[in-house]
Amino acid sequence: MSATETAIASAEAHSAHNYHPLPVVVASAEGAWMTDVEGRRYLDLLAGYSALNFGHGNRRLIDAAKAQLERVTLTSRAFHHDRFADFCTRLAELCSMEMVLPMNTGAEAVETAVKTARKWGYRVKGVPDGMAKIIVASDNFHGRTTTIISFSTDPEARADYGPYTPGFEIVPYGDLTALREAMTENTVAVLIEPIQGEAGVLVPPAGYLPGVRELTRERNVLFIADEIQSGLGRTGKTFACEHEGVVPDMYVLGKALGGGVVPVSAVVSSADILGVFKPGEHGSTFGGNPLACAVALEVIAMLRTGEYQERAAELGDHLHRELGLLAGGGAVEAVRGRGLWAGVDIAPALGTGREISERLMEERVLVKDTHGSTIRIAPPLVISKEDLDWGLDRLRTVLSS
Template sequence: MDDATVHNYHPLPVVIESAEGAWVTDTAGRRYLDLLAGYSALNFGHRHPRLIAAAERQLGRVTLTSRAFQHDLFAPFCEQLADLCGMEAVLPMNTGAEAVETAIKTARRWAYRVKGVPADTAKIVAARGNFHGRTTTIVGFSDDEEARDGFGPFTPGFELVPYGDVEALSAAVDDRTAAVLLEPIQGEAGVIVPPPGYLAEARRITEERGVLLIADEIQSGLGRTGRTFACEHEGVVPDAYILGKALGGGVLPISAVVSSRAVMDVFTPGSHGSTFGGNPLACAVALEVIALLRTGAYQRRAAELGARLHRELAELADGDWPVTAVRGRGLWAGVDVSPAVGTGREICERLMARGVLAKDTHGSTIRVAPPLVISEEDLSWALAQLRGVLG
């Protein structure tokens, strides 16, 4: 590790110099198939030609105005993203964590100004095992002790319930509840898919009790699961989407909270902001991302290749392989590996030696999340390498 580098990550020992599509190349000229895709930020692959062209065009025009002035792409971006989401209003930020913080502020102000919750008493219900970011407020309602250790005191106003437990969720929602904040699929926890009907029940409970349902689709959204949004698998439309990662196409960060006017109009000038949020360069790339999603090709590809991915992974879990469980949806899977063959980190190191880059989580789970542009042949090859390191 470089002496000037803060050790807040434990990366695999590879130094990437260039990339294209689903492949990256290190400084020694060795190529690797990317099965992480920047935690879903690279849904459209590395350096997608249309996204790079959009960025290059904008670089020759204007890159930043701040929100002190208007720019010509801001309104089109907000309008098109709102339309993609079936919503009315967009508040752009930069990172996923910023968007989650924005959603928290949105829910609290809505609770006070619209719902009538007494000042400074609003509560947000979230799920155990969540990963919504790493700001002090967000890690405060995480149950990941590694993320929390040494960073308190934490912001009050959050209650955690077991993920997938409808009864616990229902019991936690009371008159002070502003919102229920959920990941439709918990990514960092190991690609945890909730029981069938859970999201639909969460939608029913929140609608009946006048509570916002906020879906954190930062990792699960924008094509990853075979639909534009993971909520669609249960026919659920939340009150607000939190988006990030793939919205910037792997080119630069842009995130957003997308909701109705009735919710988002709680903001007034000066009540929230961001210097770079919705900047012209980010909007140019995000508009092209929206155009790619409108074709439906990436959603279909994730569904079709995802079916093959999960079929082959299920064979590992059902056979004599040292795989104890497989979960996921679309081109996204969590593979639990028996400790008898090594830790998740060790498995990823063995995969790297075979030319495949993946990332472990929670000790024994390997995350598989390739760019949606991966070819069927490359996916088959990657799965063969996984069988090779497990055999």
């Protein structure tokens, strides 16, 4: 067997099959390119679902990690460390908020947001104990913990994991009327993705996010924006909410916050909201550890200049122009997205999203499918226009064949 076949066979034999990866085995990566165990190079148009916004092996992030590795990597939150205050301060400033509660993974941050909203509802809004309701959108993807899949509408994520956690109401994404009708005196929060990534990079109708903001403010309900995939430069703004001039009550962040180096997530909000926590009521041994803070501080510094957001906006316009030319020609049924993020619906006659992803892999381009016939394109923000065009040419080749 080849090195690739050997590695895949071993993985299949000794790891749970909770993923269905493409049959490529990556050994090294730099920028927007990855190299497999047999020396073949591939253009990465997925960027770790936005975790790698700044590319593979970004020198600034690697240097920050190396420097911190030589000093201290973990203290637990039992003690202070010298990177924690700066991390919380700089991230709060980036979000125009006041307080940060750091965690590790995106799902942990969503769970933290749920707990925050419920506690705020009981302690501040005055909802009767055990009656708090959180409204979410259909086709959402916020993670795969037991609580989160309880309000998923994806059978693959939800089936066989009951009994499910109560306290959530699901309404159609983009439907303000349904949202208004679902609100009661016991509603404590609305939790939505400003752009639904896993659902196929679905952008809500114009006016939806401002409508959510207005409704939540009127009804004394928290607006929680899950910007784990959409935030930190991906859409051409620091946050996707900015495209409609909206500031939520709470940001949920992850993925790119760790620069593809370490897992870092956070809930960012006001002191009135995150101030509901007292010592011992929520925590994480690794949340806000020195190594994570060092890398995240460099990520925040890179975003403060605005250059990565500008690059995502400029290259994103080019990406969507080129993909738009493919739509309506029979091979592509629809293109959606914002910035360097696109969902491309392939005509079913040409194959499933998985099959198109496999054909692109043969052309040395890596993407990933979702929901049957859709492929997602989300390259690192550092990709060159020439490399992006090369990848798009390979997509045209696959679709025309």
